Amino acid sequence: MPNVRLFKDQLRHLVKEVLAIKLQHNLAEYLAQYQPDLILALGSETMFPEENITALKASKVPKAVWMADATCLTRTERNLALLFDYIFTQNIANLIYYQGLRGKESSFLPYAPDTDLYYPRRVENRYHSDVLILGHFQMNSVLHTLAHSELFHGLKVMTVGSGWEPTKDFIDITHDKKEMSNYYNGARIVINCTGSMQQIMEVSACGVFQFVEDHPHLQCYRIAEEALIRFQNFKELSESFKYYIAHSDERRISASRALKEVKYNYSYLQQGKLLLRKIFTEP
Structure with a gap:
């Protein structure tokens, strides 16, 4: 899972506006209010609530997921991939599965280091x-x-x-x-x-x-x-x-x-x- 704050702060240099919401928030309400140009999900440990799956499927906005699938490909990740147009993976071996999904674009894109955790310093x-x-x-x-x-x-x-x-x-x-x-x-x-x-x-x-x-x-x-x-x-x-x-x-x-x-x-x-x-x- 990437550092959402760091990614959000950097993304703001590239786009007009970034809105971060949690998995449990009512996605349909946010889509209606803000009318985004992209829906981007970060991580892949948990499946969306049923009402948000319905909102995702109904939306015509481009949808992308940046998976946290560095090790094995889980059932949750297989199911999540079906909901999105663009799939970004941590594991190049998983591309074989994602590329086999009809109408999906998939790419290998590792998360950047979390510089709140990983930086040079003296230790005990x-x-x-x-x-x-x-x-x-x-x-x-x-x-x-x-x-x-x-x-x-x-x-x-x-x-x-x-x-x-x-x-x-x-x-x-x-x-x-x-x-x-x-x-x-x-x-x-x-x-x-x-x-x-x-x-x-x-x-x-x-x-x-x-x-x-x-x-x-x-x-x-x-x-x-x-x-x-x-x-x-x-x-x-x-x-x-x-x-x-x-x-x-x-x-x-x-x-x-x-x-x-x-x-x-x-x-x-x-x-x-x-x-x-x-x-x-x-x-």
Whole structure:
């Protein structure tokens, strides 16, 4: 779910007027009073009340939903997609389903980082680590090889993801969303194997250096090579890690570039421009 206030504030720079209402508000009354040019739903955790579904179906105004479908595609999201003309997804894999819906336009558009949560700052020692690994532990994966190597000998390593329990030398952390920013800011190096463009941007928004495992999502959003250090296998990661762990200035330069890219190229203002362009200018 995006930060509604941040998105609304940025959207006001692009359009004449923005009105934000809650899911439970009477949509028909607002449509009659304000006669908007676009209905945009943010998030996808909850289905609309029945009376608002009726109002949506009756309206001739363009309707768009910016899904919060970063992981799996839920039944609620499948049902929501049927109500809208334009569908924006967090997960490029979900495009296969959305594109199969007749009369719908769908696009991959990750949320911008919530800069109320993700920004550079000092944190308490309990959040500090030499390496923070993001991703699920699976057999025969890069992370599996990594866990059984000597690459992190003598380093404090924290992990976020499922399946890490057998790796006793690593600290598997539990967290809520607010705390993740603290763990990002406390890490010297982040190894990001999530495949989540939003999570990559959240780490970058904290000004933290990260290695990123190549993923199809990244083909759509090309942040400069100097800003994100990519790898495809353990050999590439190992070689890059040995270099950058010994060159703190290079890490700072890379992290600063990523922070700048996210701030100026992947803000809610920029993502809002892309969203509106898809709806109002593209054939």
